Amino acid sequence: xxxxxxxxxxxxxxxxxxxxxxxxxxxxxxxxxxxxxxxxxxxxxxxxxxxxxxxxxxxxxxxxxxxxxxxxxxxxxxxxxxxxxxxxxxxxxxxxxxxxxxxxxxxxxxxxxxxxxxxxx
Amino acid sequence: xxxxxxxxxxxxxxxxxxxxxxxxxxxxxxxxxxxxxxxxxxxxxxxxxxxxxxxxxxxxxxxxxxxxxxxxxxxxxxxxxxxxxxxxxxxxxxxxxxxxxxxxxxxxxxxxxxxxxxxxx
Amino acid sequence: xxxxxxxxxxxxxxxxxxxxxxxxxxxxxxxxxxxxxxxxxxxxxxxxxxxxxxxxxxxxxxxxxxxxxxxxxxxxxxxxxxxxxxxxxxxxxxxxxxxxxxxxxxxxxxxxxxxxxxxxx
Amino acid sequence: xxxxxxxxxxxxxxxxxxxxxxxxxxxxxxxxxxxxxxxxxxxxxxxxxxxxxxxxxxxxxxxxxxxxxxxxxxxxxxxxxxxxxxxxxxxxxxxxxxxxxxxxxxxxxxxxxxxxxxxxx
Numbered sequence: 001x002x003x004x005x006x007x008x009x010x011x012x013x014x015x016x017x018x019x020x021x022x023x024x025x026x027x028x029x030x031x032x033x034x035x036x037x038x039x040x041x042x043x044x045x046x047x048x049x050x051x052x053x054x055x056x057x058x059x060x061x062x063x064x065x066x067x068x069x070x071x072x073x074x075x076x077x078x079x080x081x082x083x084x085x086x087x088x089x090x091x092x093x094x095x096x097x098x099x100x101x102x103x104x105x106x107x108x109x110x111x112x113x114x115x116x117x118x119x120x121x
Numbered sequence: 122x123x124x125x126x127x128x129x130x131x132x133x134x135x136x137x138x139x140x141x142x143x144x145x146x147x148x149x150x151x152x153x154x155x156x157x158x159x160x161x162x163x164x165x166x167x168x169x170x171x172x173x174x175x176x177x178x179x180x181x182x183x184x185x186x187x188x189x190x191x192x193x194x195x196x197x198x199x200x201x202x203x204x205x206x207x208x209x210x211x212x213x214x215x216x217x218x219x220x221x222x223x224x225x226x227x228x229x230x231x232x233x234x235x236x237x238x239x240x241x242x
Numbered sequence: 243x244x245x246x247x248x249x250x251x252x253x254x255x256x257x258x259x260x261x262x263x264x265x266x267x268x269x270x271x272x273x274x275x276x277x278x279x280x281x282x283x284x285x286x287x288x289x290x291x292x293x294x295x296x297x298x299x300x301x302x303x304x305x306x307x308x309x310x311x312x313x314x315x316x317x318x319x320x321x322x323x324x325x326x327x328x329x330x331x332x333x334x335x336x337x338x339x340x341x342x343x344x345x346x347x348x349x350x351x352x353x354x355x356x357x358x359x360x361x362x363x
Numbered sequence: 364x365x366x367x368x369x370x371x372x373x374x375x376x377x378x379x380x381x382x383x384x385x386x387x388x389x390x391x392x393x394x395x396x397x398x399x400x401x402x403x404x405x406x407x408x409x410x411x412x413x414x415x416x417x418x419x420x421x422x423x424x425x426x427x428x429x430x431x432x433x434x435x436x437x438x439x440x441x442x443x444x445x446x447x448x449x450x451x452x453x454x455x456x457x458x459x460x461x462x463x464x465x466x467x468x469x470x471x472x473x474x475x476x477x478x479x480x481x482x483x484x
Binding site: 001002003006009010013016017018019021022024025026027029030032033036037039040043046047048049051052054055064065066068069070071072073075076078079081082083084086087088089090091092093094096097098101103106107110 | 122123124127130131134137138139140142143145146147148150151153154157158160161164167168169170172173175176185186187189190191192193194196197199200202203204205207208209210211212213214215217218219222224227228231
């Protein structure tokens with residue numbers, strides 16, 4: 001299934017339930033944030049190292065996968081109502097980031113961060 | 122560009138900059154939440170109706186599109202390190218939701234919500 | 243009960259359960275975000291107008307109040323481990339905002355927003 | 364300054380700028396989430412251990428403190444429009460959590476988590 005087909009499925013799901021009336025960009029952005037909050041809750045007490053093996057735990061892995069599913073559903077639904085292709089928007093942003101964070105400068109920063117401090121966000 | 126190709130591009134971007142060391146699921150989930158927070162900030166003072174036409178404003182539309190790009194980048198990067206196909210996870214979750222919220226029950230709820238109150242989340 | 247007394251109570255609660263080991267600023271910030279996500283979920287399908295009367299609904303009001311309680315608990319716990327007085331930090335930030343958004347300029351912006359568009363965040 | 368006095372100051376700040384029209388619970392919850400997102404962004408690439416000493420870094424510490432200020436401002440403003448005393452709501456929730464997570468059960472869980480896995484959230 002492509003992301004375009006998923007978008008169609010989510011749209012049909014909303015239409016069949018008469019939920020389009022609730023699906024404004026504002027409301028969907030809140031729903032997206034709520035699902036990301038549930039994802040954070042699954043990972044909050046784990047060390048970064050523990051989080052790296054989270055999918056090896058059947059029960060926890062299934063919960064994380066379900067949250068990723070929810071986040072993706074609301075993201076494609078939001079993009080559908082906004083008329084944005086998320087992959088295209090990401091590709092543009094990545095090209096922009098490549099200009100702002102050149103490989104040379106970024107590698108130096110990473111080395112410094114590892115030894116010392118975090119990057120400014 | 123497919124979502125698989127985007128995933129490859131984002132992975133290469135991180136590898137070239139020696140940023141893989143920072144890309145644990147825990148850290149990436151935080152980054153995803155941070156970007157969703159920026160998206161919320163663009164929409165927070167708008168009415169739901171104003172949010173529906175946000176892309177008609179060139180400047181604001183460009184900012185919303187850039188935030189969607191950032192959210193998508195961190196979502197595919199997170200899925201890459203977790204080994205989850207986001208579209209597949211979404212499809213499974215949608216099938217699960219279809220069982221929990223049947224069309225008949227959901228339509229009735231929507232009518233009640235419109236007239237009265239919000240759905241329990 | 244003052245905020246200082248609440249901070250003491252939350253600290254004792256964590257100490258008694260041997261949970262201090264999990265209470266790093268990073269983890270607590272994630273927990274705070276997770277609780278704010280639950281708050282958003284309660285309000286996401288409401289219109290702004292419906293949200294203004296949310297406390298008049300006994301069941302929904304109780305849920306919103308419980309989420310506010312959770313958000314406050316994690317905020318004071320986070321401030322405790324960071325050594326920050328949240329009220330003092332807020333007061334400083336408010337003074338800073340007063341300099342950046344003068345009454346005259348802000349009133350004009352509000353009038354424009356109401357009629358037209360959102361403020362840049 | 365008490366939390367009640369801070370609430371008064373934030374209310375006056377909004378009134379003077381004619382911003383009360385934007386301060387519905389829905390909008391303020393989004394603004395709160397946006398500020399928590401900025402807080403996450405400051406901590407996202409840090410290890411939990413690095414996050415524990417974040418206030419020792421003058422520049423980063425000042426940014427974290429400013430974000431805590433923003434989060435607190437929106438939390439008290441949201442509580443003001445909802446008519447909720449945040450400290451009282453937190454105290455109630457803490458009493459509720461004390462019943463659900465007894466010291467004995469929680470200490471055992473913490474020991475297990477440290478050695479093995481995260482708590483279900």
